[in-house]
Amino acid sequence: MIATNKAIVLGSGFAGMAGAALLAKNGLDVTVIEKNTTSGGRGRVFEDQGYRFDMGPSWYWMPDVYEQYYNEFGYTTADFYELKKLDPGFAVIFGQNEVMDIPADFEEICTLFESYETGAAEKLRRFIADGAYKYQVGMGEMVFQPAHSVIEFMKVRLLKDALKLQLLSSFKGHVREYFKDPRLLALMEFPVLFLGALPKNTPAMYSLMNFAGLKQGTFYPMGGFGRVAETFQKIAEEQGVKFKFQTDIHSIQIKDNxxxxxxxxxxxxxxxxxxxxxxxxxxxxxxLPKSHRSYPTSYWDKRTFAPSALIFYLGINKKLEGLRHHNLFFEESFDQHAHDIYKDPKWPKNPLFYACCPSRTDESVAPAGKENLFLLMPLAIGLADSPSLREEYFEMLMERLEKFAGEPIREFIDYKKSYCINNFINDYNAYKGNAYGLANTLRQTAFLKPKMRSQKVSNLYYAGQLTVPGPGVPPTIISGQIAAKEILKHLN
Structure with a gap:
């Protein structure tokens, strides 16, 4: 046990709280410093007029990652919240209001695929079996590598696994080896949006996301995703971690490196x-002083970042019968929207978007008889962000949402709040307003990401969505654990 080392964790997102709890469990005196008023980072919550809004994460995939973390402290998920499997897990809306509901049961999903393309059921079983292998390996020993260098992956077994994981193959090409129908392709490719890159630039390894979404299923923590952040803070505090909120750090002081x-x-x-x-x-x-930075400003300018997002938090003064819990609006061109994010950054002409209505599952997040509605449109980073642009896109998204729902919604809005690039910069110091971190591209995976250990400062470590393993709540939970274990190795 180490009793005398004072550790500070800067940031109280999932990576910060996971790392802090593990360090404190091993005897360090840990303080988490956070610029905002509550913990959770992008997983924060706000409440207003009887509505409880999750500000960011809303997809609960990879439940075993949460469970593994809770087990580390002698708990299970059920000790903190009820985890409900959604059925349908989500819906994809195509042109002419065609709806593809994704059942909770995998064999029903196979039947659904067969209805779109002859032979697709068996191909899906093979695709998901491959994804299951990648999940087992990728989310096992490999994901817990700190990725300081390629040498870590040169162990015979890990190298063999790495080749099978298709780290250097394109996700887009991999999917097209199995399916042809454009609707099935859109369904299979949408999870990589969470990774922040085009399917052609994302490693085929990430078919493990399809295994998570289609085979493991889509879950919801009753009470909202904010319950997860509350749980992480509770566990950290039980280990002795102290939290200091509303504290904006201006500089890191260095002496003798x-x-x-x-x-x-x-x-x-x-x-x-x-x-x-x-x-x-x-x-x-x-x-950091310029002399102690591991990467120059030009390095960050050349990275591929995940998108930002335009978000609307809405309270609706009636029930909406046509919406599912998760709704993906893919009536417009995926390729064109992606082009407007990555190739020619601009506000998109015909965007795809996502609508989440958690009150369809959980009545506690909205007043009786009302709906809690969350809209999200992916957007290129670094764009001009103004109230007039937000409002223009609000009208565009709501028109499409009302067309799908088959009923008026705008006139029943009794709460509205927007969130976009400027908010990400102000609240999280997010580089150019990115929402998800650094994209998991072919050239930004594993040891090709920014290092967890500073190259210039001996006792400075990093965790979170801009380092390994990458963006998303489960990877950042793992990131915090990896960093804490590296620190403990350094101290011992």
Whole structure:
């Protein structure tokens, strides 16, 4: 046990809280410093007029990752919240209001695929079996590698597994070896949007996401995703972690190539160890002296970042019978919207978007007889963001939503709040307003990501969605654990 080391964790997202709890469990004196008023990072919650809105994550996939983390502290998921499997897991809406409901039962999904394309049922079984293998390996020993260098993956077994995982093959090409129908292709490719890159630039390894979504299923933590953030804070505090909110750090103080503390306007916070889980680029560019940065500004300018997002949090003064819990609106061109994000960054002409209505499953997140509605449109980072643009796209999305629902919605809105690029920058110091972190492209996977350990400062480590394993809640939970274990190895 280590009793004398004072560790500071900068940022209270899932990576920060996971890392903090593990460090405290192993005897460190840990303080989490957070600029916002509550924990959770992008998984924060706000409540207003009887509505409880999850601000970011809403898809609960890979339940075993959460379970593994809770088991580390002697708990199970059921100790904290009821996990409900959704049926349908989600719906995809194509042109002419064609709806593809994705059943909870995998054999029913196979039947659905066969109805779109002869032979697709058996092909799906093979595709998902391949994805299951990738999930077992990719989310097993391999994902817990700190990825300091390629040498970690040169162990005979891991190297063999890496080849089978298709790390260097394109996801787009991999999917097209199995399916031809454009609707099935859209369904299979949508999970990589969570990884922040085009399917052609995403490793085929990420068919493990299809296994998670179609075979494991889509879940919902009753009470909302914010229950997960509350659980992580509770576990951390039980280990002795202290949380300091509304504290905006202005600089990291270095002496003899070591962090000695963090400074804000009024206070100095001494540290023997610093785990940075706030935006990696912000820590490097804005908090560290130039001489102690691992990466120059030009490095971040050349990275492929996941998109930003335009989000609307809406309270609806009636029930909406036509919506599912998760609704993906794919009536427009996926390729064109992707082009407007990655190739020619601009506000999209005909965007795809996502509508989440958690009150269809959980009545506690909205007043009686009302609906809690969350709209999200992926958007290129670094664009101009204004109230007039937000409103223009609000009308566009609502018109399509009302057409699908077959009923008026706008006139029944009794609560409305928007969130976009400027908010991501202001609330999270997110580089150019990105929403999901660094994209998991072929050239930004594993040891090709920004390193977890500073190359210039001996006691500075990083975790979160800009380093390994990547974006998404389960990967960031794992990221915090990896970083904590690396710190403990360093101290021992």
């Amino acid at each position: 070591r962090v000695v503390g963090l400074q804000n306007i009024n206070d100095f916070y001494p540290a023997d160890i610093l785990l940075g889980t706030a935006d990696y680029a912000h820590i490097e560019r804005m908090l």
